[in-house]
Amino acid sequence: MSVLKRPADTYSPLYFLASLGAGGLSVTFFMIFFFWVDHPGRSVPIFEDIIAAWAKGFLPQQIAIVAAWIGIAVFAFLNVKYLIWNLRALAEFKKTDAYTSLRNSNAETTLLAGPLAMAMSINAMFVVGMAFVPGLWSVVEYLFPFAMIAFGLTGLWALKIIGDFLGRVLAKGGLFDVTAHNSFAQLLPAFALAMVGVGFAAPAAMSTTPATVTTAMMISTFFAVASLIYTLLAATTAFTSMLHYGTHKEAGPTLMVIVPIVTILSILFMRQGHGLHVTFNVHTDNGEMMMFLARMIAVQIIFLSLGLLVMRRQGYFTDFVLGQKTSAGSYALVCPGVAFTVLMHFFINKGLVAAGAIDKFGVAFWVLSAIAVASQILMIALVFRLNRQHFGKPTAAAAVPAE
Structure with a gap:
C-alpha cells in the first residue's frame, strides 16, 4: 500500500509564498492602525497610540482595534511558522537530484521566493513591534541599523541567486528555454528586489537621523531601480512568449505579480518622499500624490483583470483552488489581493x-474602504483554503509541480 503524502511533501521553493502571503495579511491588519488611529508626531502608530485610541471608548474603533490585534498576531505567527518550515525543507531539498535539475532550468528563479519571504518576515516583525511592544519608539533609532543589516544580508542572498541564474543563461546561449517563458514567473526576482528595497526605505520615513535617512534612501533606490529594470525586461520577453505559446496554466497566477510589485514600489517611493520632506525639506503636493496613487491603482486593476480573465478561460480556479489538483504556485494568488x-x-x-x-x-470613505476590506477577507479565506489543501491531512490528490 502506498503512503499518502501531503502536496507540500513534494517540495517547491514556491512554498515560501505561503509565508509571504501570511506576512502580507498581517500588514493589511496594520492598515487599520495606520489610517484609523491618530498618531501625532510620528509617521506610524505605535502601541501607545493604539492604547490611547482604545481608552476613548468609541465602540466601533475598539472592535476594529481588537480585530487588527488578532489579525496581526495570527498571520505573523503563520508567517514565521511557514518561513521556518520552508528553510528546513529547502535545506533537505538541496540534497536531491531535483534541486540540481532546478538549478539548471528556468525554474532556478523560484529560489528567489526565499529572500522574498525573508524580507517580508522582517517587515512583519516591525509591524508586530509597533502593534504590541510598549516603549518601542524610544529605542527605534537603535533598531534601524540592525534592520538594515538584516535587509542587506537578505538582499545579498537575492542578488547571489540572480547572479547565478543570469551568469548561467547569459554566458552561453541555449540554456534558457524560451518556450517555457510563457508566464510572468521570471518576475519573481524583481518582486524580491522590490521587497528588500521597501524594507530599506522604512528608516528613510521613520528615522530622524540624517545619516540613517540618507543611507536608507540610497540603498533602497538601488533595489528599486534594479527591480524596475528587471520587471521591464522580464515582462516584455515573457509577454512575447505568451502571445506565441499561450500562458502556462499552472503559472497563471504570475500574470498578476505586477500588482504586488506596484504596491511595494509605491510604498517605497512614498517612504522616500516622507524622508525627503522631513529631513531635506522637499515637499510633495497632496494633489500630485493623489494622482500618483490613482495611476498605480489603475495599473493594478489592469493586471488583475488580465490575470483573472486568462485564468478563468483556462479553468485555473476550478482545477487548482476549488478542485482536487494542487500547485505550489497557487499561493501566488494571495499576493495580488x-x-x-x-x-x-x-x-x-x-x-x-x-x-x-x-x-x-464619510460615506465615500467607507464605500471605498469596503472594497479594500472585501479583498482582504477574500485573501484570508484563500490562505486558509490553500493551507488545508497543501499542508492538511494527506490525500490521494497528486501535486502538480509549478514551473
Whole structure:
C-alpha cells in the first residue's frame, strides 16, 4: 500500500509564498492602525497610540482595534511558522537530484521566493513591534541599523541567486528555454528586489537621523531601480512568449505579480518622499500624490483583470483552488489581493482624503474602504483554503509541480 503524502511533501521553493502571503495579511491588519488611529508626531502608530485610541471608548474603533490585534498576531505567527518550515525543507531539498535539475532550468528563479519571504518576515516583525511592544519608539533609532543589516544580508542572498541564474543563461546561449517563458514567473526576482528595497526605505520615513535617512534612501533606490529594470525586461520577453505559446496554466497566477510589485514600489517611493520632506525639506503636493496613487491603482486593476480573465478561460480556479489538483504556485494568488488591499488604503487616505477629495470617515470613505476590506477577507479565506489543501491531512490528490 502506498503512503499518502501531503502536496507540500513534494517540495517547491514556491512554498515560501505561503509565508509571504501570511506576512502580507498581517500588514493589511496594520492598515487599520495606520489610517484609523491618530498618531501625532510620528509617521506610524505605535502601541501607545493604539492604547490611547482604545481608552476613548468609541465602540466601533475598539472592535476594529481588537480585530487588527488578532489579525496581526495570527498571520505573523503563520508567517514565521511557514518561513521556518520552508528553510528546513529547502535545506533537505538541496540534497536531491531535483534541486540540481532546478538549478539548471528556468525554474532556478523560484529560489528567489526565499529572500522574498525573508524580507517580508522582517517587515512583519516591525509591524508586530509597533502593534504590541510598549516603549518601542524610544529605542527605534537603535533598531534601524540592525534592520538594515538584516535587509542587506537578505538582499545579498537575492542578488547571489540572480547572479547565478543570469551568469548561467547569459554566458552561453541555449540554456534558457524560451518556450517555457510563457508566464510572468521570471518576475519573481524583481518582486524580491522590490521587497528588500521597501524594507530599506522604512528608516528613510521613520528615522530622524540624517545619516540613517540618507543611507536608507540610497540603498533602497538601488533595489528599486534594479527591480524596475528587471520587471521591464522580464515582462516584455515573457509577454512575447505568451502571445506565441499561450500562458502556462499552472503559472497563471504570475500574470498578476505586477500588482504586488506596484504596491511595494509605491510604498517605497512614498517612504522616500516622507524622508525627503522631513529631513531635506522637499515637499510633495497632496494633489500630485493623489494622482500618483490613482495611476498605480489603475495599473493594478489592469493586471488583475488580465490575470483573472486568462485564468478563468483556462479553468485555473476550478482545477487548482476549488478542485482536487494542487500547485505550489497557487499561493501566488494571495499576493495580488493583499497588495491591492494595502494600496487601496493608501489611495483612500494618503490620496483622496489628504487632497480633500473626500471626507475621512464619510460615506465615500467607507464605500471605498469596503472594497479594500472585501479583498482582504477574500485573501484570508484563500490562505486558509490553500493551507488545508497543501499542508492538511494527506490525500490521494497528486501535486502538480509549478514551473
